Amino acid sequence: MEKLLEIKNLCTHFDSRNGCVNAVCNVNMDIHRRQIIGLIGETGCGKSVLGQSVLKLLPKNACITGKILFEGKDILKMSVKELRAVRGHKIAFICQNPAEALNPLMKNGTQIMESVRINQALSKKECRETSIDLLNILGFSEPKSIMHKYPNELSGGMKQRVLAAMGMSGYPSLLIADEPTKGLDAIKRRQVIATIRKFTETTGCAVLIITHDLKFASAICDTIAVMYAGEIVETGDMEALFNDPKHPYLMALIKSQPCKGLNVLNGTVCSLIDLPSNCRFFDRCSYAAGICQDQHPDLLTLNEAHRVRCLKYV
Amino acid sequence: MFEVRNLSKVYNSGVINKASLKAVDDVTFSVDRGETVGIIGESGCGKTSLAKMVLKLLKISSGSMYLNGEDVSSIRGEKLKSYRRKVQIIFQNPESSINPHMKIYDCIAEVLRINKLASRKSEDEKALIYQLISMVGLQQEHLNRYSWELSGGQIQRVALSRVLALKPELLVADEPTSMLDVSVQAQVLTLLRSMQREQGFAMLFISHDLDVVRVMCDRVIVMFMGKIVESGTVDQVFSHPCHNYTKSLLEEYECLR
């Protein structure tokens, strides 16, 4: 499969008054066309920063090193103009909060048509037809009436689909969804899954899903990368990862789900400011051995797709 | 022990075009001593309004509530104060549940001072606070911090310690873990369970996460559009749902595995 996005040795750190915060350390990741990849991890593990780094949407005190090759071109070296052409057109974004992402004073139709017109040179009539098609694809039974309504007349799930329609108008090749289920009902999660599925089926784009929700990730992703304290600690196929987790962190995480027995993983994540030189999971690991105390593990290849950062498998 | 009969909450809006919204509609249920009752339903189905009415933070439109057989639906003054000692709440959002201008020590001490459990700045107070935070698994260094310097899980622990200080009979937990990570959720839920075992309070556990409810609760109530559509023991409801809404809820949920 062709590589769409290639992240090489990406490091992102922030200068703060308390010291340098290493949010992302040496991350390597490939996203292929049509792949749905999930980036899972807990609050403060750097997964959102990684997602924002890809679009260079970070505050000024951030420093990004490494390479992010999108269709062969390094995003980090792009000019503002080139970057604008990529954002929104080739890389679409589904945001956390659909309620605030639509302009409440504009009709849904106007907003969708606007984004269609930015992305494709079409007449007004063609724009309208394209927008109706898009809404149809996303499962609205009466797209015309939706076009004439205002955002506040729609439910949260519908708003998200309208947003998805806007994102689809440019036929992007990559969709980034940052915590699309945060704060949502378990019931509404399914709508999100359906929306993202529809999106990928029609546009054929790859998806990067950033989430802390294991169930959601397992329902939608082909490939999973697990992050802990700024590093990727395990990557592999979704099935392999969830059925046979290798890294002690992922094992504990899976076991701590309510449906898997609610087993507690004690302790807290180490500070991103003064990172330990040994394994970052050492303090909380139930398999910790002598060598774990003085050695920092590298990402180890177990088989073709499954890689893990743990000294247990050396 | 705690009982709610025909409780309703109606919100009125508009002067000319009077519109009213029934957030909670004719709800009746009871909670026994030491029992955990789960309330599940979509967001916006009236769960939070119900919780606030139980806490008497929201006026009841109609209906009545009883604690230990005593009608508490229209109590005031001293009686209300003693009722509030017995019924406590833990909120959903860690970001707003603690005053950002107060240190954690003062937050916990506040509870003791208001309810005259210890005199201000005394050794008793200190000892009691140390005991409380060690119960919920916090260290003394946390006491000197502000709420925004703590993580979400730690704040929920602080909230729990405030509640435990009063030794309540009923604890209302309003989606206490829906904003937390999986591993932190497990920590908070187990803590909640062990504290319940220790102190023997009853719990009204509000959640939209069926998994959590299944683990935590003895009985469960399903709410839909302000009404109770189904109730029963966890096993009954989860294995033999009767109402269509419950069925679809479970169905949608099973798809996620």
Added chain:
Amino acid sequence: MKNNKHIIIALTVLTAILLLFVIISPYLFSASYDLDMKNALQAPNSAHLFGSDNLGRDLFGRSFIGLRLSLALALVIQITCLFMGAIFGTISGYYGGVIDKVYIMIQDVVMSFPSLIASLCLIAMLGPGIHTLIIALSCTGWVTYARLIRSEVVSLKELDYIQGARAIGASSGYVLFRHILPNVLRPLIPLFTLMIGHTVLAISGLGFLGFGVQPPTAEIGLMIKDGLTYITRAPWMILAPGLLLCLYVWLFNALGDELQEWLNPKKDYLHI
């Protein structure tokens, strides 16, 4: 972030020095009330740093003495306003209902008059003088605070920690004083310093119109009014008090802005 602290220290020190200077000015320049017709309308020189006025009085000393009066008055007026605003704003915001509706009516009435004209009317009714000046400006100024405090209280009282405090059995008074007022008043500190500047200007404006402090008391507005007659021959009669007034008003505004940033409780919090 670190710079902010230095700026605040610098501004505070500067304000403190200038304030001290203003406070002790009557003792330093006790001769400023003395008439000296021989030296009238002198341009700035070594004896009169800011020059002298049409009656030969030292403008340097008079400007500071005038400013002292204006600042003291402004402080009294603003504290009264803040007090009134806090009472009305918190009560109507917290209890809502009928109280709130009545309050909003009063507020609308007060706000529908331009404050300067309302003060002028009040002074015209009560007769000019320092006491009426305080009453007039307080009566028109408190709405600024009350409006802000009320809206802040309305949004605050729905927050979980306020509800939580009520749930642990705290009385309304406790919740108001311990939780709501500190959270409401902190953002008001910059507004307070800003309003001091405003009030100094308003006092000077009223003085200029002849409705404020009466001569021969030294007051910035009065001095500017006197200077207007001599604007072509002795522009320093306007410039000296005017610039001094600008300096102080700017200082208060700048200090207010910096304080606002510094008092934000999450200033140390790391936003990633």
